[in-house]
Amino acid sequence: MRWKRKDLLDLESLSLQELEYILTTAASFKEVTGRQIKKVPALRGKTVVNLFYEPSTRTRVSFEVAAKRLSADVINIAAEVSSVKKGETLIDTGKNIEALKADIIVVRHSASGAAAMLARHLKANVINAGDGWHEHPTQALLDIFTLREKLGRIEGLKVSIIGDIAHSRVARSNIWGLTKMGAKVTLCAPLMLIPPGIEETGVKVTDDLDQALSEADAINVLRMQFERDEAGAFPKAWEYFKTFGITEERLQKAKKDIVVMHPGPINRGIEMSSEVADGVNSVILEQVTNGIAVRMAVLFLVAQAKNGKKANSN
C-alpha cells in the first residue's frame, strides 16, 4: 500500500491496513536501530519541530531520537519558554513554525483536538504526541508493536487496560488500535473513571481487578493522574493500590506469562509494585526502545505522504 495521510492525529480513523503498515514499517526501522550505525538518511534535510505544551520527557526524547536516526534536524520548543505566554494562539504559533520551513510538527497539548486543529491550518505534517484526554496514537502503536513482538499476534488476544480510563488518551488510542486489530479488550477501573458510552467501542468494562487479570494475555497499566482530580473524588493513593494496584500476589492468579505494560512514568506503589515493574513479565523498558522504531516509522510515513502530494501537483 501507499501511505496517504499527511498527518497522524489518532488511531480511531486509521484502517486496519494502515495500522499494519505502520507496524511493518516500524519493524524494519527496529532492525536499523539494532545496527552498529543506527542512522539512515531517510529524512535528511527535513526539519522536525517538537512543539510541547505539556511537560514530557519520554515522548519528546523518543521523537527526538527517532528524527535524528532518520537524519532530520530537530528543534524542541517547550511552551513555557515560547511566545505562548504572550498570548499567541496555537494556530499562529504553528504558522510561524511553518514559516521557518519546518516539515513536520510533533505536537503535545493539553486541549483535546489541538493537533487536529493545527493539521487543518498547516501544510506541514502534524503528528499528535498526545492531545488532552483524546488520543496518543504513537504510544498505543508502540504498545501494540511491543505486544505483537512478544506474543506474535494481536488478533484474539485478551488485553486488559487498567486504571484511569476517563482521563487517559493512552487508553483511548489503545482501545481503537487493539479492537481494530481483533484483540478482546477489557477495561478495569473504579467505575467513576470509566467514560460514558465506552462499551460502544466493543470493550468490556469491569471494576473487579481479579476478573480483568484472570484470562488476560496482557495488561496495560495506566498511570493514576491524581493531578486531574479536581473534584476530590478519586480514591486515595493507598486505597487505589489496595484495590487496583498490580502486585506479584495479584499476578499469581493470572496467566504465568502475562505481559505487563505501562506507558510511564510509573507511580511505584500506586498502580504497580516495584517488584512487578521490574519483574519478568514486565516489558516496560522494551516499550521505550520500541517507541523509537514506531516513531521513526510515523515520521517517515507522513513525510512520504507530503512528498507524494508535491510530486503529483508538479
Place this chain on the structure above:
Amino acid sequence: MAKKRILIKGGRIIDPDGDFDQIGDILIEDGLISHRGDAQGSSADTVIEAKGKIVMPAMVDMHVHLREPGREDKETIASGTTAALRGGVTSVLAMPNTNPAIDSPEHIELLSQIIKKTAHIEVLICGTITKKREGLELSDITALKKKGALAITDDGSSVDDLELMRKAFQEAKKCGLLVICHSEDKKLSGDGAVNLGFTSTRLGLKGISKESEYKRVARDVELAKETGARIHIAHVSCKESIEIIARAKQQKIAVSAETAPHYFTLCDQAVLGFDTNMKMNPPLRGKEDLEAIKEGLRQGIIDAIASDHAPHASSEKDIEFDRAAFGVIGLETELAVAITELVEPGILSWLQLAKAVSYNPAKILGIDKGKLSVGSPAEIVVISPDQEWVVRKEAFLSKSKNSCFLEKKLKGQVIYTIHQGQVKWSL
C-alpha cells in the same frame, strides 16, 4: 404617508391564522394587506410574480443575539437586521446579554435609540431577570415592562437561586410579562464542551449532560405552575425536556418552547473532528434527541423555531475546542434549513412551518404579526421552494461567519422579504 402598492401575484399563500393554504394574490397598501384572493384589475406600483412560490408571513425570530451594545465587532443591530432580511425575518427579539446588559429602563432607552437609528427590521426588546445577569438581584421587572420589554431572560445563564427565580416569576406574573428560561443547571453542566456520552468520550472532551438541561426545565415548569407566570423554554435540545414540556401543557401550565435549527438537523457526531462551529450551548445531542425534536415540532409540543443567532469573532472560534466560544449564527439559514429538514421530508406542512417560525412566536410575544389576513401588517416572505443553494462563508451578511451549516446544500430560497409594506430584500 403614502406607500407603494405592491401586488404579489399567483403565489401559494400560507396563512397560519385560519389555516389558509391557497393559490392567490395579495395586495399591499399603506403597509397593510388590503386584499387577498383574486386581485385581477388591481393596479400596483410593483408586481411580484409569485407563481410556483410560497407566500407566507415573514419570520418572527424570538431568540437573537445582536451583540449591540458592547460587541459591535461581532454584530451590530444594522448588520444583524440586514442578515435577518436575507433570511426572511422581519421581527427579532434581541437577547439582553449585551454590555451593558438590558437590565434597566435606562439601558432599554440606550438600546431603543440604536434600534431607531440603525435597525432595518423590527427589533423587539427583552430585559434581564437579574441585574447584570448575575443571578443575584432582580431587575426592576415592572419598570422594564413599562419601558417596552416584551419578555425577560438571563439567557446565557440560568438563575440558580430558586427563591430569586420564584420572586422573578411572581413579579412577571403581576405585570403580565413573559419569562424566557435558559434552563441549565451549571453545577451539572460545569465546564463541559459537548454532549455527555460516547461522543464526549471519543473526543476526550468534558461532557454536558442532558440532565443539566431537563432538570432545570422541570424546575422552571414547576415554578410556573406554582406562580402562574407565563414562561417560554429557550433552545430545547433533548428528548427529556420535551416530555416535561408535553406534560406541563397537558396540565395547562402556561409554558411554550422553542428549538433551534441545529437541534433538528445535526447530532453530536457532527462534532467529531473538533469543528468549533459545532460547539453551542446546549450542545448537539444524540440521534434519538434529534428525532424527538422533530416529533415535538410535528406535534406542536415545541411551539417555535428560533435561530439562537450567536455571532462570534473568528478569534473566539479558531482556537482549541474546549476554549472556543459557544454558539452559531443562524438568521440567514434558519428558514431554508427548516424547509430542507422539516417540510421537504414531510415532517411539517407549510402551514405548520409558518406557525413555528412566525405565527406562534408572534403570539407568544403578543405582537400582531405572523398572519396574512386582510388588515394585517404586511410582513411577508416570498420563497422559491425548490431552489437549491449552498451555504457559503463569504456570502453571509452577518458580521460573523460561525455557521454550523457551512457548505451544506439547502432547499428553499428567500426571494423577497417585505417589511412594513416595502420590499426590503430581494434576491
